[in-house]
Amino acid sequence: MTPFLFVPLLGVLTILQATLFAHITLLGVHPDLVLLAVVSWTLLRGLGEGLAWAFVGGLWIDLLSGGPFGLSALTLVLVAFLVSFLEANLFREHIVLVMLIIIGAGIARDALYLGFLRMIGQSTAPVDAIWRVVIPAAFYTSLLAPIFFPMMQWLHRATGRERLEW
Amino acid sequence: MMRNRPISQPLAWTEKGAFVKRPRNRLAWLGGFVGLSLLVMGLYAAGYLRPARELVLQGLAPLQGVITSVDEQVGAAVKTVRDLRTLRQRNAELERLVDSLVVENVQLKEIEAENANLRKLLHFAQRHPFLEFRGAEVVARVISRDPTNLSNYLLINLGREHGIREGMPVVTERGLVGRISQVNKTTSQVLLITDPASAVNALIQSSRLTGLVEGQAGGGLVMNYIPQDATVTPGEIVITSGLGGNFPRNLVIGQITAVHQRDYEMFQKAVVHPSVDFNQLEQVLVITNFVPIEGVEDLFNR
Numbered sequence: 001m002t003p004f005l006f007v008p009l010l011g012v013l014t015i016l017q018a019t020l021f022a023h024i025t026l027l028g029v030h031p032d033l034v035l036l037a038v039v040s041w042t043l044l045r046g047l048g049e050g051l052a053w054a055f056v057g058g059l060w061i062d063l064l065s066g067g068p069f070g071l072s073a074l075t076l077v078l079v080a081f082l083v084s085f086l087e088a089n090l091f092r093e094h095i096v097l098v099m100l101i102i103i104g105a106g107i108a109r110d111a112l113y114l115g116f117l118r119m120i121g122q123s124t125a126p127v128d129a130i131w132r133v134v135i136p137a138a139f140y141t142s143l144l145a146p147i148f149f150p151m152m153q154w155l156h157r158a159t160g161r162e163r164l165e166w
Numbered sequence: 167m168m169r170n171r172p173i174s175q176p177l178a179w180t181e182k183g184a185f186v187k188r189p190r191n192r193l194a195w196l197g198g199f200v201g202l203s204l205l206v207m208g209l210y211a212a213g214y215l216r217p218a219r220e221l222v223l224q225g226l227a228p229l230q231g232v233i234t235s236v237d238e239q240v241g242a243a244v245k246t247v248r249d250l251r252t253l254r255q256r257n258a259e260l261e262r263l264v265d266s267l268v269v270e271n272v273q274l275k276e277i278e279a280e281n282a283n284l285r286k287l288l289h290f291a292q293r294h295p296f297l298e299f300r301g302a303e304v305v306a307r308v309i310s311r312d313p314t315n316l317s318n319y320l321l322i323n324l325g326r327e328h329g330i331r332e333g334m335p336v337v338t339e340r341g342l343v344g345r346i347s348q349v350n351k352t353t354s355q356v357l358l359i360t361d362p363a364s365a366v367n368a369l370i371q372s373s374r375l376t377g378l379v380e381g382q383a384g385g386g387l388v389m390n391y392i393p394q395d396a397t398v399t400p401g402e403i404v405i406t407s408g409l410g411g412n413f414p415r416n417l418v419i420g421q422i423t424a425v426h427q428r429d430y431e432m433f434q435k436a437v438v439h440p441s442v443d444f445n446q447l448e449q450v451l452v453i454t455n456f457v458p459i460e461g462v463e464d465l466f467n468r
Binding site for chain 1: 192195198199200202203204206207208211215219222223226229230234235237241246272309310311312313314315316317318319321341347348353361362363382384385386412445
């Protein structure tokens, strides 16, 4: 892919997340498109590009969010690092597995976010937040994976082919 | 065979199209990006990145406005199609309603005139200063929401050049929405009362009991610090108390739906259902002639 084309791509996803998808709520939460993109790309391309996507995607969220600036970037980077360990898994393109990874990544990302918020004294009732927001949001986001992940696979194939080395 | 590969020797992609070389030292990469994130947090906290952020937000505002507008129009179109199904039935109902409303309207006009006279007599404006804000309301359009589920903020299409300042209360005709937490040139960020970082001094309208209404993750409200020996019942209305100087008095916050009282706690708490439907917010009013007490704005400079 043309270097840095992913920057506006993640920007568009963030804006869609803050406008259009903010109204498409389920149990009071909306899906996290940026997390979907970052996790998908990390699974497809591995740690290096995954971290770059996580950092840039996180900064886009920080730009439009009222939360502490830089916190989304930090938490997404940590999640991309964890997800990158699954990159080499042969079954990574099985969509159910991808959905499970996204649920785990969503919960991990929000739990880290809440943890950091608590460290700086800005979070109340984190356990409540996990049940009412974090888990529903992670499941909702994962429901979009069957549509979103194939698009990322197409982008992955269109921008660089895989070659196995034995 | 591949599953037994050590992590340090991952599968390799061709470098065609890949702008990042495959990492050899995973922890070094993680450390680099974590360091970068912390650097960004530090620079922003020190104020160096605020102008850049403001510039980007200013550039994005028209795009956000367009997407929100399209979203609203599509939503309205879908709603119209849905409404057509029940249009005939409703038409007959509405005709009956019109007849009764004409009569009711005449009665209400009489009541309105009577009410106006009573207000003069009782110096209503002096006792309820919030009515003075009518002339200073500024209507703003919501152009985007917080992209995370854990924070509850709005972005509105009014900023510094429209006279918006940090700390100004934001309301709708249904009640309190929040307050301006950050002002850019043409946009402003509104901290909703449902955000966990928000706390509003409040009182229960009927009993005049005071407390602190705090936001909860997921968009709920809880009124804390209600005296343990007080009687609180569901259905009571909660309004701003004006204490602390952050908000004007008598703005409706919501209605109590449940009360949690434990004998071993010093205070009881009440769950409050917000009067404003935060999911349906399209336009809000910014009260521009209310000056919060100095120093409160510092809470938002994070």
